[in-house]
Amino acid sequence: MKRLRKLKPRTLNKQIVALSCLILAIILIVVGILQYFLMKDFLYQNEADAMQSQLHSLPPALLEQNDNMHQPLLFDRSLARIDTSGNYTEISEENGLSSPRLSQEELHKYMNSRDDKSARYIVMEDEDGKEQLVVIVADRRFGEINGYLQAGTETASINDVIKGQLQVFILLAIVALAAGILLYTRVIKKALDPLHRIIRKVERTSAENLSERMDEDSEQIEIKRLTVAFNQMVERIDSSFQSEREAKEQMQQFIADASHELRTPLTSIHGFLEVLLRGAADNPAQLYPALESMLKESKRIKKLVEDLLLLTKLDQAEDMHLQELKVSPVLEEMKPHFDMLAGSRKVRFSVDDNLTIAADKDKLKQVLLNLFYNAVQHTDPEQGEIGIILGESEHAAEIIVKDNGSGIPEAHLSHVFDRFYRSDSSRARKQGGAGLGLSISHSIIKAHNGTIEVESEEGKGTIFRVLLPKKRRNP
Known part of the structure; x- marks a missing residue:
């Protein structure tokens, strides 16, 4: 088996050539076998028909027991007269052929009459062991068989033909097979050229070279399907590498930003502790302000850690406790908190009392609080106006939070939902923000199978629009 495997062609080109030649050889062998048997039957039948015609042309007197009758000229054939009892009388003995002996049953089975267009014949051996083709005709007089004439000829000459x-056919078959090998090799090599080009292209493809694509314009359907599949595969791999690179960059940025956010309050706490250890702890005028500052920084750290944990849970697709919920009562519960955050800013509500959605109440409150707090941060304490609108479109419930604040520059709009992203980092840090509020809101709304959009014009304000699947109203 191992030797056979070593002999097996390893290239597709050679395998196809070998299989094609094998199929051609099998076809030639089958044709040769059919040719042998068909030709043999054809020549035997022709010879039998010729002998039958000769026997029918012999004079009826041959059937009579007359020794003075001249022997007919049948060349190299055997000829015998058979009476109704099955007794043989050789008529032509000088040619050296003796007539094979048939039984009565065989005589009746292979007997030919003048009406038979194709002669029935039998191949059998004579007393000398020579194979003969035998034909029998009957002499019918007045409806009765009076005797038989049997002629035979050696099959050796026919078999020689x-x-x-067959030898000529074998020679031609060998020539055809050799020509087939040459033609198959050239034709199949040319047919596989597109495949070889694809192989060379695949060999050149690497992680640094995923932007190139193959030409899909091919007349061969299989090659076209292969190039399309290859391009789609490279596209998916390129997309995966790109996603992996982006995820890696985001992770690095996330770690850097988280470390930076944690380092600032920790540095502040560390500084206050050093001051206290140097003696400020004995001075109440320095002690209590330091403790208050450390408490403030520790709350900031706690809030940052809680936000990071929440984002991690949302990333892990933690199940929401969705329930049928009217939005207006939730908003009513939060009004005191909104008023406290707004200060002197004007807050306007436009509420659809029947707006019902499937949502997690606590998470929805957090989204509203984050959006409202973001609006407070970016509006003037005295001239600021914040609006909260509850409504619906044809397919979704809408929650809109808009303000007349400073707006967001167009260059920053695509990044407002990124983690730790702040369009005005100095002011956000001064107010204690870490740039996670909008990112958390985006993750929560996404977990609700909704979307959150932002529209803003610098100097004119910002609009955040939350779209959530709505429930049908009760009639």
């Missing part, structure tokens, strides 16, 4: 034809 058949063998000669």
Whole structure:
């Protein structure tokens, strides 16, 4: 088996050539076998028909027991007269052929009459062991068989003709097979050229070279399907590498930003502790302000850690406790908190009392609080106006939070939901923000199978629009 495997062609080109030649050889062998048997039957039948015609042309007197009758000229054939009892009388003995003996049953089975267009014949051996083709005709007089004439000829000469034809066929088959190998090699090599080009292209493809694509314009359907599949595969791999690179960059940025956010309050706490250890702890005028500052920074750290944990849970697709919920009562519960955060700013509400959605109440409150707090941060304490609108479109419930604040520069709009992103980092840090509020809101709304959009014009204000699947109103 191992030796056979070593002999097996390893290239597709050679395998196809080998299989094609094998199929051609099998076809030639089958054709040769069919040719042998068909030609043999054809020549035997022709010879039998010729002998039958000769026997029918012999004078009826041959059937009579007359020794003075001249023997007919049948050349190299055997000829015998058979009476109704099955007794043989040789008529032509000088040619050296003796007539094979048939039984009565065989005589009746292979007997030919003048009406038979194709002669029935039998191949059998004579007393000398020579194979003969035998034909029998009957003499019918007044409806009765009076005797038989049997003629035979050696099959050796016919077989020699058949063998000669078979040798010619074998020679031609060998030539055809050799020509087939040459033609198959050239034709199949040319047919596989597109595949070889694809192989060379695949060999050149690497992680640093995923932007190139193959030409999909091919007349061969299989090659076209292969190039399309390859391009789609490279596209998916390129997309995966790109996503991996982006995820890696985001992770690095996330770690850097988180470390930076944690380092600032920790540095502040560390500084206050050093001051206290140097003696400020004995001075109440320095002690209590330091403790208050450390408490403030520790709350900031706690809030940052809680936000990071929440984002991690949302990333892990933690199940929301969704329930049928009217939005207006939730908003009513939060009004005191909104008023406290707004200060002197004007807050306007436009509420659809029947707006019902499937939502997690606590998470929805957090989204509203984050959006409202973001609006407070970016509006003037005296001239600021904040609006909260509850409504619905054809397919979704809408929660809109808008303000007349400073707005967001167009260059920053695509990043407002990124983690730790702040369009005005100095002011956000001064107010204690870490740039996670909008990112958390985006993750929560996404977990609700909703979307959150932002529209803003610098100097004119910002609009955040939350779209959530709505429930049908009760009639």
